Amino acid sequence: MQRRPLLALAGLAPFAPAVLRAQEANWPARPVSMIVPFVAGGPSDIVARAASQRMAQTIGQPVVAENRPGANGEVAARVVMRAAPDGHTLMVGSIGVWAINAALRPNLSYDPVRDFTPLTLAVTNPNVLVVNTEKHPTTDVPGLIEWLKGRRGAASYSTSGVGSSDQLTTELFKLRTGTEITHVPYTGGAAAATDLIAGNVDISFQNLGTVSGHIAGGRLRALMVTGERRHPTLPNVPTAAECGLQDFVVTSWQAFMAPPNMAAPLRDRVAGALRDALMQPEVKTRLEGIGFDVIANPPEEYSRFQQAEIARWREVVQRANITAG
Incomplete structure (x- = not known):
């Protein structure tokens, strides 16, 4: 009697990797949810909808953008961090969601590095x-x-x-x-x-x-x-430096993440589909036309960028004595 649970667990041991392999091979098996942590019409929403339309054509399943605003991304982040890492729940978020929150809010209910799988830095501007x-x-x-x-x-x-x-x-x-x-x-x-x-x-x-x-x-x-140079879409608008404000370069960005512990092969497939969607001429031209610079880099490169941004904004928050209140 006492040995039966142990035998049951032992029987499950080889099953988990098999399930993961099946998920990777069958992705996507159903529609993909792309969670947006802000209301419709903002930059995260614009990027999500531009990428989702093209991505759906590539992967053969609907990719549905879902707006879940609240607490500067915290509401959506909690949903995604608890989702299955099977590639069917993704999230696009801003510099605030993926970097500044960690620097500004010591009691944040999610860790933007530990609790997610990085996919790609989508755009900057x-x-x-x-x-x-x-x-x-x-x-x-x-x-x-x-x-x-x-x-x-x-x-x-x-x-x-x-x-x-x-x-x-x-x-x-x-x-x-x-x-x-x-x-x-x-x-x-x-x-x-x-x-x-x-x-x-x-x-x-x-x-x-x-x-x-x-x-x-x-x-x-x-x-x-707030860029280092004038932006092509606003050639007559000066930079902060030209206005007499030094050390005032701020680049906002949007990035895609997935739930934590996504297997590397599946992560690479999902990230590749996102990058392919973002780099399609019609998508890239559309995003660049409203001021975005399309980056679409690999997961490892985005991960390094994200951690550097968190460190940068933590220093800014401390030096400027900025609080979440």
């Missing part, structure tokens, strides 16, 4: 400082700084959430310029941009992919970009 074209009087950064100082803390800025790159970018802007601006967080970049257009907040540092259409449509005015 700078943030852009924008104001409402009709409701804001300033047309350049010196004028904005003067206006903000005259407001004496009454001005506000919108972001895609607490711990997002746009929040940290604005906090660094405050430190560099000696201004006071009240943080108004939203559940994604699209919502942050919408309220700026409505005139409910004064400024925002948004991901270029989120606001490029609004800039082109005249609803938002771009004052500067």
Whole structure:
């Protein structure tokens, strides 16, 4: 009687690797869920939907983008970290989800390195400082700084959430310029941009992919970009350095991850399908047209990049004394 459970467990020992091999060989056996941790319309959502449409054609199964916003990605991350590592649940997240949260929030309920399997760094792009074209009087950064100082803390800025790159970018802007601006967080970049257009907040540092259409449509005015050089889609908009702000280069990014402990052969198949989708001419052209730089690198390369970003932002958070509150 006592030996029966041990024999049962022993019988299962060779079964687990066989199951894993079968999963790898049969992937995808059903539709793939691509979890997006923000509301529809933001950069994570844009990248997810662009990749999912092309990926579905390649793998022969539907790839469905699902928006699960909340806590700057934490809600979605908890779902994915508990999912089976069988390639049918993936997640695309921002620099905030995969790097800044770890640097900013000591009680984070997930570890962006340990609790996920890296797949690929999808895209990068700078943030852009924008104001409402009709409701804001300033047309350049010196004028904005003067206006903000005259407001004496009454001005506000919108972001895609607490711990997002746009929040940290604005906090660094405050430190560099000696201004006071009240943080108004939203559940994604699209919502942050919408309220700026409505005139409910004064400024925002948004991901270029989120606001490029609004800039082109005249609803938002771009004052500067946070890249090392001017961006091809905004050739007349100066960099932070050109505006007199040194050491102010911030590149936002989006990356794909899977649940933890995914077998390396399956990881490589899934990552390869994602990279192939991102590099297809129609997808790459679409993403580049709204300000993204498509990277689509291998899992190991992305993993090294992610860990370097976590270390970088942890140093920034500590030096600037930025808290999640």
